[in-house]
Amino acid sequence: MKNIFLRIVVSGLFLLFIKPDFILGDVETLMKTDNCISCHIEEEELPEDFNKHDIHMQKDLSCSGCHGGNPASDDMDEAMSIEAGFVGVPSKKEIPEFCGKCHSDIGFMRSYQPRIPTDQTDQYYKSLHGLRLKKGDTKVADCSSCHTAHSIMPASDPRSSVYALNVPETCNACHGDEEYMQEYEIPTDQFTKFAKSVHGVALLKEQDTGAPACNDCHGNHGAMPPGISSISHVCGSCHVNNMQYFSDSRMGAAFKKEKLHGCEECHGNHEVQKTSDEMIGVDDKAVCSNCHEPDDKGAEVATEIHKQLTTLATTYEKALAQQKEVEHKGMDDLDIEFLLQEAKQSLTQARTLVHTFDSVKVTVKVKEGLGKADLAIKEAQAQIEDYYFRRRGFGAATFIITLLIVALFFKIREIDQRNLNKEDRR
Amino acid sequence: MFKKTNEKIYHWMDERFNLTPLIEYMQHKQVPVHKHSVWYYMGGVALFLFIVQVCSGILLLLYYQPGVDSSYESVRFIMTKVNFGWLVRSVHSWSANLMVFFVFVHMFSTFFTRAFQKPRELTWVTGFILLALAMGFGFSGYLLPWDELAFFATKVGTDIAGAVPFIGEAIKIVLRGGEDVTGATLSRFYAIHVAMIPALFTVILSLHLLFVQRQGMHEPDYYKNLKPEQKKTIPFFPNFVLRDVLLWLIVLNVLLFLAVYFPWELGPKADPFASAPEGIRPEWYFMFMFQSLKLLPAHVWFMEGEVAGILLFSVAGLAWMLTPFWSIKFDKSARFNPMLFIGIAVIAFIIFMTILGYLM
């Protein structure tokens, strides 16, 4: 059973690699059954991005599936006549409706995939792209800008232009083009910034599809820059606790009142970095001092939180070093490791609790972690002491052995003496 | 009362096994006393350390589990979780090294006092075989903890074996149990270390001891020429044996000291796919060979340097084993003692190369 499956996969891969180019494999059968393709191949008029792996081709919707016409007829005029339903190439403005005539029809789409969404066109017209297209701006993205026209593949397919790992490049094709974007007066360095961010590194470098791409924050068909009120919700869809703490805090309320941008104010947007304890406090690197004066109440809280976090972090580091020493000395570090795990957990939680901006809550968590870390240090010291205790055991053994050696020495002397006496007598 | 029971048991045994002549033989056996008597004890110390090895080795066997996923873990387990496991493991490692050291000392003292001469040729040959087996013990045992250093040292060591002309590749594959050092190698080395070499060692050691008992202690030339009344001796039993025991106790204490104050370390677990760490070196008693092979030029005469080196060491080893059969008679009138010269040259070479190996 497993073998058959394996064979299918392997032979599939094999086909993929020996026939990388589009049509060659099926050209014979297609030329027999589909006159659009056979004729367009002959005339060398196939669209440039034509790909037989296109999802529509795979589902037997060849050219006429979108463009209409009669693929059974070998007469060109008849095949591409209005009577045959031929619509030709849609204009830019027509594209959303062109795709939507099927994709917005759940009755039709259901036969391919019962749970497929059918609101793409609707969403699109509410996106900034769609709104502008309606107004006649033909530079904005339409369906084919992201999905391509003739190489459309599902987002789950790694070859697809909208596969998670490919999304940033796809968006960047327009948004990174300074000249193209000039008239919109928005930045074009999002991709460069994103690639350096903690999300970008995870997605692009580590190929972790769990990391967010552009569309995970901005939406896809309904793409819009997230509004002020929605930023913390966008981040919060993954960083749940952080959002909850923040929105329940006084800081959250104040942000709302001041119309500040939630998470983004401190963490940035596209270039969001891995956080560090230095971000809180009143130092140069601290983000608090962007708004707070060094002597106000907020700075006081920030300083306190910073102090708490670094206390736990350094104690944890110290405990970790002790554990390493215990391990190096060949002593038992198992319990220490469990304690350290718990201390680390408290540290992680305390760091999350920063978003309550409540130094008491952070302190409580830090105390909990300090307790664990101190216990770990104590245990480590006990182990290290035990290590030296062995030397005392050696002392005791040496005492006994020395006693035996001395006794034996005298015994030997005694025996030698007896021998000499015997010889003398002789 | 106590004495009576003892005597009864002795009589019971004596009746059946005729022990009295054996005891008498031992009591009448005399050990010469002279300024070089101290060398008589070296073999005994090596024997004692071998006994320690057997005992501590058996203890380790109770917890050790050979295997890629368990060797390292079980050694770590022995060191951390088992009561006194750290001590047993440390004693086993230290005692192994001390044993090889004392075997060397014993060998060279025999060489310089010319104790290998007729009638003790075979005692020398069996002794040499014991040295080779002891080194085999060390080489195979080094891998068993499966830590980084052990892994790469074994890799290098078996590679050298692979350079032997014609049969080297086969030896290497048989030793490794495949092309590379893997779990298969570990199983093999385990079998070699705890079954094959111990069995061989026991047989050869018995022969060696039997020869010594049969022939008695060798008397150096100048002592031999003394008049019988000038020859100072002590009985083998109990006088010499007790002295032996006394020395063993001291060695045991030194061994414990080393094991407690310089516990044998366990490096990070071997990772066959990691690049070799710096400072890969064999155990110290292989160092002089390892270093010499490293120093040889790429090509010697018509052979590869390494091959030439291995051939040379093989020939030298064979010659050393057969010393009693070719040794040059020392003419007292001549000032130059060729055997003394050879011995000193060999020691100087070994020491120099070993030091060089650790410096480079």
Add this chain to the structure above:
Amino acid sequence: MSTSRRKFINLLLGGGLLGWLGSIFYPVFSYLKPPPVPEANVNSVKAGPVADFPKNSGKIIKFGRKPVILIKMDTGELRAFSATCTHLDCIVQYRDDSKQIWCACHNGIYDLRGRNVSGPPPRPLDEFAVNIVNDEIIVSKMKEIG
């Protein structure tokens, strides 16, 4: 030599010998006594009697160096997963209200198959095998496939 001196030496020798034997056999016998965890590689861990473990609850057990979460579902079925969150190594817990595995650090949520369903965790939790032998729960490593 006086007899008393000889006697004293013999006494010293006997005492020393006894002490020596003690100092050898004490470590050897304590070495022979198996330690509490009798094996180097933990392949399975006893987690107590089935009856003592209520339905719809979870507990953390120590599996060698790793924490493992053992869950008894409403149906009485037992499941075990690595308790180390795949996000930042916090220790996960069972939520009896939502019947999910939950990580308190960043609100990561896994379903009762160990799959990461919400929050930051990037990967599912590794599953452990649970067997019941003589009414006692035994958690063990999953056999490797292939």
